[in-house]
Amino acid sequence: MESFSLILAIVVVTALAFDFTNGFHDTANAMATTISTGALKPKVAVAMSAVLNLVGAFLSVEVANTISKGLVDETGIRPEVIFAALVGAISWNLLTWLVGLPSSSSHALMGGLIGAAIASAGVGAVHGDVLVTKVLLPAIAAPIVAGVAAMLASRMTYSLGRRADGRAAAKGYRAGQIASAGLVSLAHGTNDAQKTMGIITLALIAGGSLAPDSDPPVWVILSAGLAIALGTYLGGWRIIRTMGKGLTDLQPQQGFAAQTSAATVILASSHLGFSLSTTHSVSGAVMGAGLGRKGGVVRWSTATRMFVAWGLTLPAAALVAALAEWVCGFGDWGTALVAVFLIASSYAIWRISRREVVDHTNVVDAGHAAGVPGQPEPAGVVTTAMAAVSPPPAGVTEDLTATVAAPAEPSEPQAPAAAPPATTTV
Secondary structure (H helix, E strand, O other): OHHHHHHHHHHHHHHHHHHHHHHHHHHHHHHHHHHHOOOOOHHHHHHHHHHHHHHHOOOOOHHHHHHHHHOEOHHHOOHHHHHHHHHHHHHHHHHHHHOOOOOOHHHHHHHHHHHHHHHHHOHHHEOHHHHHHHHHHHHHHHHHHHHHHHHHHHHHHHHHOOOOOHHHHHHHHHHHHHHHHHHHHHHHHHHHHHHHHHHHHHHHHHOOOOOOOOOOOHHHHHHHHHHHHHHHHHOOHHHHHHHHHHOOOOOHHHHHHHHHHHHHHHHHHHHHOOOOOHHHHHHHHHHHHHHOOOOOOOOHHHHHHHHHHHHHHHHHHHHHHHHHHHHHOOOHHHHHHHHHHHHHHHHHHHHHHOOOOOOOOOOOOHHHOOOEOOEOOOOOHHHHHHHHHOOOOOOHHHHHHHHHHOOOOOOOOOOOOOOOOOOOOO
């Protein structure tokens, strides 16, 4: 019984550690556009997001129930399986944070849980219908829906504000952006903090501390909310840089449209119990808002790297978790070995991150927008094609006309032209 109690405590602590990484990994979802447009100072933005993440954790338990009751067969799950799942999720979170890619913490957790469950009890331990309807389909639909909504909202805001005073409109949109960023933070706490609640509840059920089909206890809700809030306050500055400047350059109107669209999608999904990726939703909304402004572009090389990371998240986390579960199967020394691996790899990633520090002082450094200090990203094929068919902004047409109409400057001095012959009138 003592050994069981120890492993259960390890699982709970590891789950809260994952929740902490989820917080700083996903801070960009709520605050990247707010910081990049100057609506809020970086430290103020992450503090506001942290508080609202904590509040959001208390609003619902539907997503937590999807994790603890629906995705895997809870009767065949041991605490060691959940520990292995968390090792896979944390490893992927830290790796993608190191390279500044906004991948999905939710899908890392789902992949870890699926991989560990299959390694422990076989494919039958995973409920395929729940995986498809509440994880995979929302993963595809969310960025598309949020992106289209943000693109249409951006175009609408520019159309409605065409005759408005520029400075007054920008100030108003910045205020609206702060409100919408708060809504995204609230939605993030409602959706993502619940995933850790679900994992801890599943561990408590597996260990016999809770009856099957139980809802998360209050202490689980509170501890998960505090962990994700603390991680959010520390700020995932590397991913904030990528989301705020690496994908596209946003004006306040676009930031407001992106955040409002993403928050709507996330809150609706949380109400339905979908284990939605807030990263996918916000990233799709940012790209849609970038395309919603005339002349706006998306840096497709950064977006492509992000899409690749999205596709690798589930299988990569599942593979690491399956290996961790296999090692844990050798007994207590195997579990200890996996714990040492997690601590050592986390420390190594942190040490590597110190080679180029990204924090609130340089997170909006424009020179790093494309990942190369001092150099913007060159336009790709898609961007060039879109620019070719898009009408130029107001004012550019007149400049082009004047340029075409003006006579060309001679490259070398030329002799004066001969005087025209005299005309004789008859």
